[in-house]
Amino acid sequence: MKTFTLHKGLVVGIDRPNIDTDMIIPKQFLKSIKRSGFGQNLFDELRYMDEGKPGVDCKSRILRDDFPLNYPRYTSASILLAQENFGCGSSREHAPWALEDYGFRVIIAPSFADIFFTNCLKNGLLPIVLSKKIVKYIFDQVEITEGYQLSVDLQKQVVITPSSDEFFFDIDEFSKRALLEGLDEIGLTLKESDLICAYEVEHMKNAPWIFGAIK
Amino acid sequence: MTGKTLYDKLWQSHLVSQREDGSALLYIDRHILHEVTSPQAFEGLRLAGRKPWRLDMNLATPDHNISTDSDERAAGVDAIPDETSRIQVKTLDDNCDYFGVREFKMNEMGQGIVHVMGPELGASLPGMTVVCGDSHTATHGAFGCLAHGIGTSEVEHVLATQCLVTKKMKNMLITVDGSLGSGVTPKDVVLAIIGKIGTAGGTGYALEFAGQVFSDMSIEGRMTVCNMAIEAGARVGMVAVDSKTVEYFKDRQFAPTGDTWTKAVSHWNLLQSDKDAIFDATVKLDGADIAPQVTWGTSPEMVLPVDGVIPDPNDEKDPQKRQAIIQALSYMGLKGGTLITDIPIDIVFIGSCTNSRIEDMRAAASIVKGRKIASTIKHALVVPGSQMVKAQAEAEGLDKIFMDSGMDWREPGCSMCLAMNADKLAPGEHCASTSNRNFEGRQGSGGRTHLLSPSMAAAAAIAGHIIDARFYTETAQ
Numbered sequence: 001m002k003t004f005t006l007h008k009g010l011v012v013g014i015d016r017p018n019i020d021t022d023m024i025i026p027k028q029f030l031k032s033i034k035r036s037g038f039g040q041n042l043f044d045e046l047r048y049m050d051e052g053k054p055g056v057d058c059k060s061r062i063l064r065d066d067f068p069l070n071y072p073r074y075t076s077a078s079i080l081l082a083q084e085n086f087g088c089g090s091s092r093e094h095a096p097w098a099l100e101d102y103g104f105r106v107i108i109a110p111s112f113a114d115i116f117f118t119n120c121l122k123n124g125l126l127p128i129v130l131s132k133k134i135v136k137y138i139f140d141q142v143e144i145t146e147g148y149q150l151s152v153d154l155q156k157q158v159v160i161t162p163s164s165d166e167f168f169f170d171i172d173e174f175s176k177r178a179l180l181e182g183l184d185e186i187g188l189t190l191k192e193s194d195l196i197c198a199y200e201v202e203h204m205k206n207a208p209w210i211f212g213a214i215k
Numbered sequence: 216m217t218g219k220t221l222y223d224k225l226w227q228s229h230l231v232s233q234r235e236d237g238s239a240l241l242y243i244d245r246h247i248l249h250e251v252t253s254p255q256a257f258e259g260l261r262l263a264g265r266k267p268w269r270l271d272m273n274l275a276t277p278d279h280n281i282s283t284d285s286d287e288r289a290a291g292v293d294a295i296p297d298e299t300s301r302i303q304v305k306t307l308d309d310n311c312d313y314f315g316v317r318e319f320k321m322n323e324m325g326q327g328i329v330h331v332m333g334p335e336l337g338a339s340l341p342g343m344t345v346v347c348g349d350s351h352t353a354t355h356g357a358f359g360c361l362a363h364g365i366g367t368s369e370v371e372h373v374l375a376t377q378c379l380v381t382k383k384m385k386n387m388l389i390t391v392d393g394s395l396g397s398g399v400t401p402k403d404v405v406l407a408i409i410g411k412i413g414t415a416g417g418t419g420y421a422l423e424f425a426g427q428v429f430s431d432m433s434i435e436g437r438m439t440v441c442n443m444a445i446e447a448g449a450r451v452g453m454v455a456v457d458s459k460t461v462e463y464f465k466d467r468q469f470a471p472t473g474d475t476w477t478k479a480v481s482h483w484n485l486l487q488s489d490k491d492a493i494f495d496a497t498v499k500l501d502g503a504d505i506a507p508q509v510t511w512g513t514s515p516e517m518v519l520p521v522d523g524v525i526p527d528p529n530d531e532k533d534p535q536k537r538q539a540i541i542q543a544l545s546y547m548g549l550k551g552g553t554l555i556t557d558i559p560i561d562i563v564f565i566g567s568c569t570n571s572r573i574e575d576m577r578a579a580a581s582i583v584k585g586r587k588i589a590s591t592i593k594h595a596l597v598v599p600g601s602q603m604v605k606a607q608a609e610a611e612g613l614d615k616i617f618m619d620s621g622m623d624w625r626e627p628g629c630s631m632c633l634a635m636n637a638d639k640l641a642p643g644e645h646c647a648s649t650s651n652r653n654f655e656g657r658q659g660s661g662g663r664t665h666l667l668s669p670s671m672a673a674a675a676a677i678a679g680h681i682i683d684a685r686f687y688t689e690t691a692q
Contacts, residue, residue, distance in 0.1 A: 017539065018414060018514055022654045027635045031280060031299035033254035033306050051660045054299055085415040088448065089652060090633075091350040092252065093366035114418055114450050115350055115364055122368035172382065173236035185368075186265070189376045192232055192240060196268075196378060199231045199242055206228075207342070209471035209479045210244050214271050214317050214338060 002124030003182035007105045008151040009078030012068050013142045019082060020089035021116060025098040029054055038094055039101030043069060073146050081138055082109040087116025087127075096123045106152050108159065110135050121175045122185070126152065128159060128169045154180060218489025220386045221455055222421040225361035225486075229344045231378055240378045244343035245355075247329045248275040248316065248370065250307040251635070252348030256371035257310040267314055268377040274338050275311050275318040277304045278328045280635050283598050283625035292321055300636065325468070327601020327627045330354035330442065330568040334434075335603050337467025341456050341483040346373055351568045351651065353444040356453030357437035358460045359486040361421075363450035384451060385495040387420040388488075391428040393502035398685040400578065401436035402570060402649065402668035404428060405443045406508035410518040412498055417449030420496065423488060424454050428502040434463040435572045442569045443651050446515040455487040509555050509681055510653045510666040512543035517653070519555055521671070521683045527551030546655055547663050548643060556681050558665060562646040563588070563595035563622070563676040564658070565669050567632035570649035571600030573607050575669040580613040582673035582687050583620040589679030595622040596638060598630040622676065634659045647675035 029041045044052035049062040063070040086109040096119045110132045120127045142148045151160040158166040232240040280300045295301035311318035319325040333339040345355040345362035348370045355362035437454045444452025464470045471479045506520035531537040565579050597617045599605040614624045631638040632650035642661025649672050653664035674684035
């Protein structure tokens, strides 16, 4: 997995609650059997005038002028600022794949949907929960300050503003280490193979019907 | 010591390792795979030179992407017209063949929407941990499973290790006591719950549904409710085991038999929360207060009883909520102050992992029997959830009832719930849909979804607009 330690980048805000994963990456792009190439269709319906189709080069498509990602001042943004319940709905990991492929490394919101939050962490994309008040403050700063950038220090678990204010954020120890070190989670779990085997022996005694039925 | 919730018990009995960093390794009893969220996981296994930890815990079937048109289905996988769809379905077939995963192929008896076929085959059973790369996996919680959706990286992890790295959730008890009025269905119950707690109300929680309404409800009805836990923000929704649960699984294809069945039943009968269990949050509703529900907006929480009036944004004081109403009304092409029953319907979709089981088919058929769909309805699709549901419905003659009314009887799959195949709305079309999400563009770019129960969808097909289904059950044909 891609590591995450420090990141400094331009911030773009989408000021709308309940952005669902259908909105982040519409279903027609889920037919791909690859993990890459979803960035050009990120927020496809909000971003383009026409209906997106898989396999079509998006460079010639007409952009909607009312969507923040399309404003020239935000073209190189790598930190996405969002509202409550970001990433709700479908479990599709194509959503973080699309955000990461587009160039985002950090998403800041007052709350996230559970499955989306986990999926981000598996892809080197850092979801940060900050209070509604702080998120509103950042939205205001992004609005009034062209080129507004934030720094994120995962080791210290802080978001740092241009005026050197620091906002602490929470992250569980396992995910933090996985991101900092770019851990292979499967490899790590397989180191506990003995525990899994021992559990299986007991489980088979207690609930034998679970085993061997499907073949 | 205080008692444990059902979720606590299932967590504890599947805990392989509690790590010092707070994460835990949870053993997974059933892993269901489909064509959309598995190819990258199988690819990951190949690239790392890994193989599945064990095969008898995995079950696969194509559902999201496949055609529901009978001619197209009969032509087989190689004839799927859309190239990307064809590649995805073939990739699932190839991966399952290569790794030895049991798959119910596209036209095989047993195939169906993952959350319909799993329980009906007895592949998922009470007390199991069940995961699938699909957010509606909580469906299996209806019979006392700890079941939830996972992402593709986790699909790969479960394939390789039979475990999931996860953290314990909090417990929420949702009690619906009393009894439901006549014509009020499980779908109405879950929409009313979402209307009450909101689409993020259950975030971070495992929900347990309890109370008289759930005791009275069939297992299929409980599946409808648990299915939509995710629409309340919760990954997990569950109902405790009772005699109905045990009865449901008797003689299912993969269910145990003989002495093992007896042993399993005595194990399953313990799958309830203790009386003194403490929940982190509790919510109460009265069954008698729940009317047939209909969504008017672009989030499942934008829901009202069928006799309701669409909100006027000018009446909303909270600016963010007002903005959300304005945005939803604009997308839906509706005006505040309009009666729910004045919403015109173009398309009717009866299907999806929420409402495509045999009881749903029967409920819809009972409304349309001897009636014709309105001339203004462009298309009314009935999509059974599985090959077995389809066969059962046809044995009961339900297919003929639907076709005689002017409805289209289709092949099993996810279909217009997420419109990954050709079943989709055109921009601006209003759809009375028994599915689970009314998000913008969900059923087709620009399409407008109204979530409701199978009987309400059938009634809308007859009337050509939203109507209380009880109008038809209480009037002679």
